[in-house]
Amino acid sequence: MKLYYSPGACSLSPHIVACEAELPIELIKVDLGSKQTETGEDFWRINPNGYVPVLLLDDGNKLSECPVILQYLADLAPDKKLAPENGTFDRYLLQQWLNFISSEIHKNFSPLFDPNAHEAVKEAAVARLTTRLKSAANHLAGQPYLLGKEYSVADVYLFVALSWGRYVDLEIAKWPALARFVEKISARPAVQKALQEED
Numbered sequence: 001m002k003l004y005y006s007p008g009a010c011s012l013s014p015h016i017v018a019c020e021a022e023l024p025i026e027l028i029k030v031d032l033g034s035k036q037t038e039t040g041e042d043f044w045r046i047n048p049n050g051y052v053p054v055l056l057l058d059d060g061n062k063l064s065e066c067p068v069i070l071q072y073l074a075d076l077a078p079d080k081k082l083a084p085e086n087g088t089f090d091r092y093l094l095q096q097w098l099n100f101i102s103s104e105i106h107k108n109f110s111p112l113f114d115p116n117a118h119e120a121v122k123e124a125a126v127a128r129l130t131t132r133l134k135s136a137a138n139h140l141a142g143q144p145y146l147l148g149k150e151y152s153v154a155d156v157y158l159f160v161a162l163s164w165g166r167y168v169d170l171e172i173a174k175w176p177a178l179a180r181f182v183e184k185i186s187a188r189p190a191v192q193k194a195l196q197e198e199d
């Protein structure tokens with residue numbers, strides 16, 4: 001399997017999950033500015049939307065979209081219990097969190113990284129992020145992980161999104177529950193391994 005990634009981007013989440021699940025994965029770095037891969041491929045041909053992550057399977061099939069790739073990888077290693085079993089109510093709760101992180105958190109960070117975004121757009125994004133992060137913090141105040149006692153791929157995705165706070169001057173530490181969560185997840189060996197591999 002090949003994972004097309006950009007260092008520190010949302011593609012770090014499937015990278016961490018591959019490390020957690022001990023799945024063999026080949027990393028292909030993408031320059032998101034030029035849309036060229038480090039192997040000289042035109043990334044537009046890998047993903048017509050031009051964004052990472054993309055998971056290229058050994059049979060030639062491809063998957064994009066973080067919430068889907070994360071679940072696919074978790075399902076390849078069921079013994080690691082990184083996602084509740086398919087068909088259970090807990091699996092829908094996992095998907096609820098993955099969608100929340102994707103549309104309410106991840107995508108509200110996007111204007112903050114966009115040098116062409118107007119100040120008003122950035123302010124609106126920060127306001128929305130603030131309410132969504134507060135909601136995640138309230139949820140995590142009483143339990144170690146998003147799904148309760150069980151660590152899952154949703155925690156990995158949230159951890160990666162929270163790591164962007166420092167680049168856009170959004171202080172995650174103002175929510176102690178989130179700060180504790182980040183500290184806990186970042187101490188995991190698989191997380192450290194993926195961070196080192198992305199340099």
Ligand SMILES: N[C@@H](CCC(=O)N[C@@H](CS)C(=O)NCC(=O)O)C(=O)O
Pocket residue numbers: 009010011032049050051052053064065066067102
């Ligand atoms: N809907 C996609 C969004 C992925 C995404 O926003 N990727 C960013 C990095 S975090 C990216 O590659 N941006 C470059 C671009 O859109 O040109 C997903 O969930 O995977």
